[in-house]
Amino acid sequence: MLVEEIMNREVITLSPDETIETALKLLHKHHIRHIPIVDEENRVIGIVSDRDVRDASPSIFEKDNEPDELQNPIRSIMTTPVTTVHPLDFVEELASIFYEQEIACVPVTRNEVLQGIITEKDMLYTLIQLTGTNVQSSQIEVKVINKPGILPQVTQVFGKRKVNISSVLIYPYKPDPDYKIIVIRIQTMNPLPTIRDLEEEGYEVLWPKDPGMSS
Incomplete structure (x- = not known):
C-alpha cells in the first residue's frame, strides 16, 4: 500500500x-494536533504541534486577557x-519512521511541495486494515x-473449504530460526x-487449538 492511498489531502x-494565537485557534477549530508551516510556494519549512502551542501559551492564571506571547510568530x-x-513511499516504511523517530505526524511532499499529511491515527487504522482485524474473521497461526x-503450500489447503483469506502475516518463530509462524x-x-x-x-497449528486433538 502506498502513502498516497491513505494520506489526508486537505491540510491546514x-x-x-x-x-x-492563530495556530491555537486553528488547532481547536479543526480538532487537529499538527500544522505544517509552509512558505509562499507551499514547501514545508516547519511543523507545529498542539504541545508546542500549549508550551508557548501563558498560564491560565495569567491576568492579561491578551498576553504578548500569543502574538509571537509561529x-x-x-x-x-x-x-x-x-x-509513492510504502506504508510499511512509514510505520518504521513513526517508530524510530517517535513522531506523531508526517507531511507528504513531492518535489518539496506539500501534498498531504499522515498522522499516527491514520497509520494505526491502516495497519488494522492490513491485518484484516476490521472484518469479521478468524485467525489461524501455523x-x-x-x-x-x-506459503503457497499452506494457502493451498485453504482452497479446499473455499474460505476467503482476509490477510496473511509472517513472523519469526523465536525458539527456532528454522521455523516461521504464518498468521x-x-x-x-x-x-x-x-x-x-x-x-x-502435517502442519502444526499453534492457534486456535483443535479441541479434538490431544495436547
Missing part, C-alpha cells in the same frame, strides 16, 4: 509569520527540519519450516474444519 497550513516555536515522505515455497485470517467464524485440514496435511 500556516505561514511562518502567522501568530501563535516560526519562533516551529520544529525544523521536518521529516517528510513521498506519496508453524512452518522456513523454506522457499512454503492467516479467514472470513469464517468456524475455523475448525480448516484447522483439521491443515493438521491432516
